[in-house]
Amino acid sequence: MQSKRISQAIAFTLFKLMSYAVIVILVLILGFIISRGIGVINWEFLTAAPEEGMTKGGIFPAIVGTFYLIIGSSLFSFPIGIMSGIYMNEYATDNKLASFIRIMTNNLSGVPSVVFGLFGMALFVNTLGFGDSILAGSLTLGLLSLPLVIRTTEESLKAIDNSFREGSLALGATKLQTIQKVVLPMAFPNIITGLILSIGRVSGETAPILFTVAAYFLPKLPNSIFDQVMALPYHLYVISTSGTDIESSRAMAYGTAFVLISIILIINILASVLRNYFAKKVKMN
Amino acid sequence: MLTIDAKNVDFYYSEFHALKNINLEVEKNKVVALIGPSGCGKSTFLRLLNRMNDLIDGTRMTGSVLIEGKDIYAPGIRVDELRKEVGMVFQKPNPFPKSIFENVAYGLRVNGISDKNFIEERVVQSIKSAALWDEVKDKLNKSAFALSGGQQQRLCIARTLAISPKVVLMDEPASALDPISTAKIEELIYELKKDYTIMIVTHNMQQASRVSDKTAYFYLGEMIEYDDTIKIFTNPKELSTQNYITGRFG
Numbered sequence: 434m435q436s437k438r439i440s441q442a443i444a445f446t447l448f449k450l451m452s453y454a455v456i457v458i459l460v461l462i463l464g465f466i467i468s469r470g471i472g473v474i475n476w477e478f479l480t481a482a483p484e485e486g487m488t489k490g491g492i493f494p495a496i497v498g499t500f501y502l503i504i505g506s507s508l509f510s511f512p513i514g515i516m517s518g519i520y521m522n523e524y525a526t527d528n529k530l531a532s533f534i535r536i537m538t539n540n541l542s543g544v545p546s547v548v549f550g551l552f553g554m555a556l557f558v559n560t561l562g563f564g565d566s567i568l569a570g571s572l573t574l575g576l577l578s579l580p581l582v583i584r585t586t587e588e589s590l591k592a593i594d595n596s597f598r599e600g601s602l603a604l605g606a607t608k609l610q611t612i613q614k615v616v617l618p619m620a621f622p623n624i625i626t627g628l629i630l631s632i633g634r635v636s637g638e639t640a641p642i643l644f645t646v647a648a649y650f651l652p653k654l655p656n657s658i659f660d661q662v663m664a665l666p667y668h669l670y671v672i673s674t675s676g677t678d679i680e681s682s683r684a685m686a687y688g689t690a691f692v693l694i695s696i697i698l699i700i701n702i703l704a705s706v707l708r709n710y711f712a713k714k715v716k717m718n
Numbered sequence: 719m720l721t722i723d724a725k726n727v728d729f730y731y732s733e734f735h736a737l738k739n740i741n742l743e744v745e746k747n748k749v750v751a752l753i754g755p756s757g758c759g760k761s762t763f764l765r766l767l768n769r770m771n772d773l774i775d776g777t778r779m780t781g782s783v784l785i786e787g788k789d790i791y792a793p794g795i796r797v798d799e800l801r802k803e804v805g806m807v808f809q810k811p812n813p814f815p816k817s818i819f820e821n822v823a824y825g826l827r828v829n830g831i832s833d834k835n836f837i838e839e840r841v842v843q844s845i846k847s848a849a850l851w852d853e854v855k856d857k858l859n860k861s862a863f864a865l866s867g868g869q870q871q872r873l874c875i876a877r878t879l880a881i882s883p884k885v886v887l888m889d890e891p892a893s894a895l896d897p898i899s900t901a902k903i904e905e906l907i908y909e910l911k912k913d914y915t916i917m918i919v920t921h922n923m924q925q926a927s928r929v930s931d932k933t934a935y936f937y938l939g940e941m942i943e944y945d946d947t948i949k950i951f952t953n954p955k956e957l958s959t960q961n962y963i964t965g966r967f968g
């Protein structure tokens with residue numbers, strides 16, 4: 434009896450300590466970036482182009498570029514990913530094609546992102562002739578996030594109890610109506626969380642944009658989807674490793690990291706807010 | 719004309735022979751109870767009548783099922799049309815995460831009805847028929863999830879009635895409910911019999927004898943006996959039936 438209680442207490446303490454450790458690590462990383470980066474954050478930094486070998490000025494083109502890449506890759510990966518997720522969970526539960534897609538997506542999500550970059554360069558930049566462009570970068574990033582989008586959609590749909598589908602079908606609803614009016618609204622809070630998290634992933638990736646879109650230094654904004662852009666993660670890489678004067682652009686690097694982390698943090702907060710909002714809404718109407 | 723007429727029905731889950739040569743006829747506005755030990759095929763049979771088993775991969779049926787003279791397994795039959803005629807209430811209440819009103823309106827909307835007045839009238843009438851009106855009339859726009867289990871089940875019955883089916887199938891509709899809710903459902907079945915033909919699966923012998931006109935006893939995929947409920951419960955022909963209803967097994 435006594436020893437059971439003790440091992441119980443030890444296990445509990447251990448779990449608690451570990452989760453505290455995680456928090457500490459997270460706070461350390463954030464604190465480090467914030468304390469070093471916050472000094473350079475001001476209006477100019479957020480709204481001006483880089484100047485003087487990227488040791489001065491701001492990162493506005495990189496923010497805009499990242500923003501475009503998020504939109505572009507989402508336009509590509511969301512519709513395709515959501516529709517294949519729906520197909521796999523709702524239509525092809527037991528067939529060979531679905532399990533083949535499932536195996537492929539699982540493998541795809543394990544492929545290093547630099548490989549996506551290389552593939553994107555070969556296919557979009559060269560073969561299809563898009564050149565280094567927002568289009569090529571978006572498609573490459575979209576490919577990268579596709580497995581995540583498919584998987585979240587599938588998992589979210591799987592979590593919906595079959596009794597709701599049967600209830601709808603038993604009332605004479607078609608399968609499509611059932612999916613549209615019952616299943617998707619219920620799965621929506623979870624799907625949207627997954628989508629937003631995939632945006633977080635996309636906004637932080639460097640390797641896939643390296644050979645497909647990212648400009649080393651391009652102080653003006655793009656005019657079309659065939660233009661190159663700067664992007665935050667690549668900009669951070671550039672000014673940390675190969676700027677004209679690495680030491681004096683250090684502060685800019687931390688500032689850029691700070692902005693990037695903030696964006697991802699905001700995206701994550703947005704995800705949980707939206708999730709709660711839609712979860713409530715689904716229950717209410 | 720018979721409302722339900724199952725002829726020589728055999729049913730398989732892949733290799734498993736779940737129903738064996740079932741022949742069962744039901745007249746209009748009767749209540750038929752299906753009884754028998756767990757796993758004997760009651761739900762399987764019920765789900766054949768609105769082709770719910772179509773949703774399960776690897777199933778196979780032979781024989782025929784006629785609803786009001788129409789072979790529901792004939793080629794060209796639209797399953798969604800069939801399910802409007804043959805409604806189903808499930809064991810576990812499964813209202814949609816929508817308002818009480820929208821739950822009942824759902825079946826109408828998916829069947830292409832958009833006349834607001836008609837929908838409203840039909841929703842109110844269905845909720846009344848399901849003996850739920852007094853409890854929900856002030857909160858039709860509240861979530862159906864806020865209702866108790868018993869209320870949810872009556873809401874599911876209202877939802878089924880709203881599309882005016884000819885047959886209502888109920889698979890142990892009260893098994894997840896408390897005695898008071900169960901009594902309400904039973905009363906309701908008695909009322910509904912005037913307008914619908916009902917087939918109900920139940921594990922509760924009292925319930926079967928109280929609500930049904932006829933009772934079918936299933937055992938290991940076979941229909942052992944099918945007769946007037948009074949006969950089944952007072953003077954069954956088969957020993958197996960007698961053993962089951964007197965609680966000697968099952």
Ligand SMILES: Nc1ncnc2c1ncn2[C@@H]1O[C@H](COP(=O)(O)OP(=O)(O)O)[C@@H](O)[C@H]1O
Nearest residue numbers: 731734736755756757758759760761762763774
């Ligand atoms: N989806 C299924 N796949 C395979 N076998 C099933 C499935 N559903 C039911 N069965 C089997 O068919 C038999 C009859 O099941 P069921 O009709 O649910 O019985 P009851 O409703 O009388 O308890 C059982 O042996 C059960 O294991």
Ligand SMILES: [Mg+2]
Nearest residue numbers: 760761762889
């Ligand atoms: Mg059953």
